[in-house]
Amino acid sequence: MRIAFLLPKIQLAGGVYVVLEHAKRLVDRHGFDVAIIVTRDRDVQHRHGNLDGIRCIGIDDTASMSFDIAIATWWETVYSLPRVETGRHVQFIQSMEDRFYPPEELVSRRRAGAAQSFPISSITEARWIADQLHTLQPHTPLFYVRNGVDKEVFSLHAPAPTSSREPLRIVIEGAPDVWFKGVPDALAATNQMRERRHVTVVTGVSLPSDHLQTLADRVESRLTQHEMAQLLRESHVLLKLSRVEGMAGPPLEAFHMGATAVLTPVTGHDEYAVHGWNCQLVGFDDIPGTARTLDLLARDRRLLHYLRFNAVATARAWPSWAQSTSMFAAALQKIASAPPPAHAESIRQLILDTHAMLSAPRERSLSPGEEQSLQIGQKIRSISRHPLMAPLRPAARLIARRLLR
Amino acid sequence: MTFIERITEATNPFIKLEHELRYGAAVPILIESPAWCDLGAGEGVAAATVLPLDFSGRVLLVDRSEDALREAQRRLEYLSPDTLVVDLSTPGSLTVLRDRLAGAEWDGATITCFEVFEHLDDFEPLLELLRILADERGCTVVMSVPNDAFTGVENPHHLTVWGEAAVEELRRTLDGSVVIAHQLPLQGSQILRTDEPRIVSVEARVVPDIEPSHFILSFGPRAPLLGEGGGLVQTDIAAQRAWERQREAALEYYQGLAQRGGK
Numbered sequence: 107m108r109i110a111f112l113l114p115k116i117q118l119a120g121g122v123y124v125v126l127e128h129a130k131r132l133v134d135r136h137g138f139d140v141a142i143i144v145t146r147d148r149d150v151q152h153r154h155g156n157l158d159g160i161r162c163i164g165i166d167d168t169a170s171m172s173f174d175i176a177i178a179t180w181w182e183t184v185y186s187l188p189r190v191e192t193g194r195h196v197q198f199i200q201s202m203e204d205r206f207y208p209p210e211e212l213v214s215r216r217r218a219g220a221a222q223s224f225p226i227s228s229i230t231e232a233r234w235i236a237d238q239l240h241t242l243q244p245h246t247p248l249f250y251v252r253n254g255v256d257k258e259v260f261s262l263h264a265p266a267p268t269s270s271r272e273p274l275r276i277v278i279e280g281a282p283d284v285w286f287k288g289v290p291d292a293l294a295a296t297n298q299m300r301e302r303r304h305v306t307v308v309t310g311v312s313l314p315s316d317h318l319q320t321l322a323d324r325v326e327s328r329l330t331q332h333e334m335a336q337l338l339r340e341s342h343v344l345l346k347l348s349r350v351e352g353m354a355g356p357p358l359e360a361f362h363m364g365a366t367a368v369l370t371p372v373t374g375h376d377e378y379a380v381h382g383w384n385c386q387l388v389g390f391d392d393i394p395g396t397a398r399t400l401d402l403l404a405r406d407r408r409l410l411h412y413l414r415f416n417a418v419a420t421a422r423a424w425p426s427w428a429q430s431t432s433m434f435a436a437a438l439q440k441i442a443s444a445p446p447p448a449h450a451e452s453i454r455q456l457i458l459d460t461h462a463m464l465s466a467p468r469e470r471s472l473s474p475g476e477e478q479s480l481q482i483g484q485k486i487r488s489i490s491r492h493p494l495m496a497p498l499r500p501a502a503r504l505i506a507r508r509l510l511r
Numbered sequence: 512m513t514f515i516e517r518i519t520e521a522t523n524p525f526i527k528l529e530h531e532l533r534y535g536a537a538v539p540i541l542i543e544s545p546a547w548c549d550l551g552a553g554e555g556v557a558a559a560t561v562l563p564l565d566f567s568g569r570v571l572l573v574d575r576s577e578d579a580l581r582e583a584q585r586r587l588e589y590l591s592p593d594t595l596v597v598d599l600s601t602p603g604s605l606t607v608l609r610d611r612l613a614g615a616e617w618d619g620a621t622i623t624c625f626e627v628f629e630h631l632d633d634f635e636p637l638l639e640l641l642r643i644l645a646d647e648r649g650c651t652v653v654m655s656v657p658n659d660a661f662t663g664v665e666n667p668h669h670l671t672v673w674g675e676a677a678v679e680e681l682r683r684t685l686d687g688s689v690v691i692a693h694q695l696p697l698q699g700s701q702i703l704r705t706d707e708p709r710i711v712s713v714e715a716r717v718v719p720d721i722e723p724s725h726f727i728l729s730f731g732p733r734a735p736l737l738g739e740g741g742g743l744v745q746t747d748i749a750a751q752r753a754w755e756r757q758r759e760a761a762l763e764y765y766q767g768l769a770q771r772g773g774k
Contacts, residue, residue: 248683422672425671432633
């Protein structure tokens, strides 16, 4: 079977890593012919180990090629699907990606959201995503395949009981400048702890800020997976206060290495996290509560050991990459064997039209006069929202209504 | 040495009962079928206990152990079974199986596949074959997987790990008509005044929302016929104690041996 994965670019990121893990095993273990089509980046030559035996091509060089299935892996790449000659379109959805953008990034938010609404088959890694997609597209084939864990790197490690005489060893993972990763909140919580702690921050940033260095005992950047595994093995708790995740992998990797986690009930946590069994869940924005939870684990080492002990049992039951890709291959076989979509050309046109509509520069949709009116309106709105304007609002509303009449 | 996961006459009676119940659940489907193929048939211990004596269709027992199949053929002699020795984890062997089931007499057959998937390093080729047999040949598949995710026990014989989430993944790769049943463990006790053995009937209230020990899946045209059933077996606690002590002692002995460098 000829498969094309569409990626915007090949980079060291969780979502890309997941795609490459599947791609490599589809070739090595399942005999699929796999190509990576890069849609944004012009550089298609990379040294990633998982790319051995896989063709990487730019989207502009695919004109003479055809595939049985083309798989979009990030919302941007959905809009490139019509450019690929293929029998089936599939989306591999690792999160509801419109959530990555704050409200002011309206265009990206809308384009990402629209990409999820096209009636094409989907494979997703978490049940909360599957449930939402089913609500959006109840008649579209939908497959659920959990991401695997590299069991050779994150090999199961039984935790040794610890004494409260040693500090609670905490790892915070994530990019500090990405708003939904919650790293500043995590650092604030560890700094409000009363018990002894040792905090390591792991970030993808090559030059961590001085501020970060002062808040943490140790800062590590760009760790390899083996280095991350070793760090987790030496630690007791992974602290992760994310606000948006598809199915966060790091807590699960921590479980494999005998560490528990303190985490927010972020989307996807329910795939493996059970409060009081293998982790502690804390509320969003509850920094004092998070600090007290960490203090509890620092004091009550029997509870800490119980959570770590069960975390390893949870990890043991989690699929390896080999098992995960077997399920991914089964989903692709099912998609390939189903009758072709009845309205393939209409769907293709729908994607192209949506792309054209949402890509149009905003200023072109408004005349200069309309643009000026819009700016005046926005100014009036911001003034009327000022707290000092509150007593005048009823009168202002009355005047506005009369004017509009 | 006998593969420790294989069901034999010496297997723990409770585990044997679980396996018999799985075959029992397949019987309503089987009796409506022209043929039966049992993948991972082993020694046929459980099948021989519950399968109807008057089944007249073709029977094919499949396993990777020739010795086990010879024993199964003897036990199920009344069904005149054929046998096929293949390792279900290799695509080449699956081609042999596919060829063996190619004849029209296998259209609409029942295929049982209990406690097999977890032993396969790559289950996708077998799953694909079963799906094709169900979709294109009218076969009905009845299979089971253990709830490893709940027990969390490290089993060196299980090459893939199954549980509620994995079953949900599997369900979505099959057609919407998959029937899923939960196998739930029971515990019990009995007071007896006589010295004579007797059959007792015991009632138990069974609620569905507790963790199952196994998941039974059925797909194909006759999947809705999947049966239910329960049972109790007497626990011979003396035999159980002997077996457990033997295992613990052996474990300690070999651990000590390993620590002394194998001398």
